[in-house]
Amino acid sequence: MFSTASIQTHPGQSVTMWCSHNIHVSGNLYWFKQSDGAVPITIVHMLYTESRQKVEPNYFNNFTKDHLVMDQYSKNTSLTIKKVNISDSGFYFCGATGYPMKFGNGTRLEVKDHEKSPVSEECSRDIYFKLTLLFGGIIFFICIIPLILAIIREHRRQKHKKVAECQAQQHDDKENDSVEYAAVYFSNQRTKKSRTTY
Secondary structure, eight states, X not given: OOOEEEEEEOTTOOEEEEEEOOOSSEEEEEEEEEOTTSOOEEEEEEEEETTOOOXXXXXXXXXXXXXXXXXXXXXXEEEEESSOOGGGOEEEEEEEESSXXXXXXXXXXXXXXXXXXXXHXXXXXXXXXXXXXXXXXXXXXXXXXXXXXXXXXXXXXXHHXXXXXXXXXXXXXHHHHHHHHHHHHHHXXXXXXXXXXX
């Protein structure tokens, strides 16, 4: 038994798992994956040499180096999963030979979707409410206020128009009264003159 660990992460992250080995000169290193209720499957194999010369790993069961990277060191081996997704969840462990093969306790990887906490949801609602008020106020001032001002201006214009019409009507009435008064006045004057003549 070489290592034991548990990792929780979210989709898109990268994780690295480690496992110790006791190979001294040469041997074979493996990484395996076991999903819940399934038989373990081989992910990758790499030949270990004491000189640790560069050896390309061999991948199995549709695993690829684009998604998983195996490395070896003098007493450890590592498996890195790049940009994990939900399907990467499972139990990972290594195996090393000599004879017989020895297995590590491994690492349980759990990939979870991002969950919104009640606090973050409440903050989101609060921000949404404030933004709604802000944009509502902006729309009110941009659209409603000019409309109200236009109605007020039109009302004042109509009022001034009515006042002007009333003033004009009053002026006309005064002119008519003056003419009638003058006619009556001259008529009285002529009557008096005729009486003095006789």
